[in-house]
Amino acid sequence: GESVGLHLPTLSVQEGDNSIINCAYSNSASDYFIWYKQESGKGPQFIIDIRSNMDKRQGQRVTVLLNKTVKHLSLQIAATQPGDSAVYFCAENDRTNSGYALNFGKGTSLLVTP
């Protein structure tokens, strides 16, 4: 999950296993959530998003779950592959207060081992 401080939380999984990356948010007015993947030396890339009127959305090998009651977001990656090794960021938006500006979490490092 997300944390404050200089060290990224790290999740280590074996190739082929499923990965779950968690994220907590604090703004109950947030109405849009997004996951980004950042590989070493690159800018973040969009993975999947979800609006607050949904609690689950699926993409190719990825699923995002939203629990508004406890303000929790998770990213599930099925059959994790070495190419999934990266830092993953969740971000949220409160459209009425912040326009389209995103508020990012601090990131989770996913390491996929053979």
Add this chain to the structure above:
Amino acid sequence: DVKVTQSSRYLVKRTGEKVFLECVQDMDHENMFWYRQDPGLGLRLIYFSYDVKMKEKGDIPEGYSVSREKKERFSLILESASTNQTSMYLCASSFRHEQFFGPGTRLTVL
């Protein structure tokens, strides 16, 4: 494909220098953003812009300014660089919520 380009991948400057970081997007996006990224702190928003000549402060605007004279270009300016501004700087653009990022500029201030 959306393309966001940043003028430099690596930059080394001295304390007190004026530094310009340039960002260009080719998708006619109205929204553009500048972030800095530091280990363990995630992406922190410095400034953003919703239109030409418009700018809004983000969470950490101190020590920075921006310029948006054309829709496709958003510049970040460090008026007098300091060592605590050594960081990775990321530019992004968007039409609505989904932001598209450039590759980043790693700035070192000596």
